[in-house]
Amino acid sequence: MNRISVLIVEDHKLMREGIQALLEPESGIEVLGEAKDGREAVAMAIELRPDVLLMDIAMSGLNGLEATQRLARMLPESRIIILTAHCDDTYLQSAVESGAAGFLLKQDCSRDVCRAIREVHQGRNFYSELISHRLTRINVESPDRAGSNGKKASLLTSREREVLQLIAEGKANKETAAELGISIKTVEKHRGQLMRKLDIHDTAGLTRHAIATGVIESSVQATTL
Numbered sequence: 001m002n003r004i005s006v007l008i009v010e011d012h013k014l015m016r017e018g019i020q021a022l023l024e025p026e027s028g029i030e031v032l033g034e035a036k037d038g039r040e041a042v043a044m045a046i047e048l049r050p051d052v053l054l055m056d057i058a059m060s061g062l063n064g065l066e067a068t069q070r071l072a073r074m075l076p077e078s079r080i081i082i083l084t085a086h087c088d089d090t091y092l093q094s095a096v097e098s099g100a101a102g103f104l105l106k107q108d109c110s111r112d113v114c115r116a117i118r119e120v121h122q123g124r125n126f127y128s129e130l131i132s133h134r135l136t137r138i139n140v141e142s143p144d145r146a147g148s149n150g151k152k153a154s155l156l157t158s159r160e161r162e163v164l165q166l167i168a169e170g171k172a173n174k175e176t177a178a179e180l181g182i183s184i185k186t187v188e189k190h191r192g193q194l195m196r197k198l199d200i201h202d203t204a205g206l207t208r209h210a211i212a213t214g215v216i217e218s219s220v221q222a223t224t225l
Helices: 013-023 038-048 064-074 089-098 110-121 129-138 148-153 158-168 173-180 184-198 203-212
Strands: 004-009 029-035 052-055 079-084 102-105
Touching: 004 013, 004 038, 004 110, 013 029, 013 110, 029 038, 029 110, 038 052, 038 064, 052 064, 052 110, 064 079, 064 089, 064 158, 079 089, 079 110, 089 102, 089 129, 102 110, 102 129, 158 173, 158 184, 158 203, 173 184, 184 203
Parallel strands: 004 029, 004 052, 052 079, 079 102
Antiparallel strands: none
């Protein structure tokens, strides 16, 4: 019997170790590795080709939603389960639109995590009971339900969303340029494009937009707010 290979993506070491300890005794499930942020997750997934990724949302540099969107496009055979402590409607909508096959809360019991891995590996979607109820209520799966924030966000390129996250995390242009390997002038160009596309004209407004659309958590705000 082929084992289901899993990549754990989580920025807290203690949580990564806990998930690994949870999955190790499970028959038919094998943990291939751990990634501490979205950028590392993308690189490791391309190399390891896991069957399933357990993906946190709030991670610095490249968040789980953006990483999910990239991997859903690059490795459609790898199924992604969002595993987060947050149940905000924005995160749910963004996760579904990004291509996640499942959504669980970290407080969900271990049985749900293992069951979700097996279900998505079989090509089905899996949501915990609470998440299923919320999805039904907000009708996430209907594109007609997308709000103005979501419509504006869909106009952004992948690079612009990366820059938006780093701005919202309080990074200066020089820091952003160094992290992304681009010039400061290019960062400034992306910042201008963000403001134009989103019709937002200051850093505080960009940060509020990033929080509202699930790019960062409200607890990871820049001091500009």
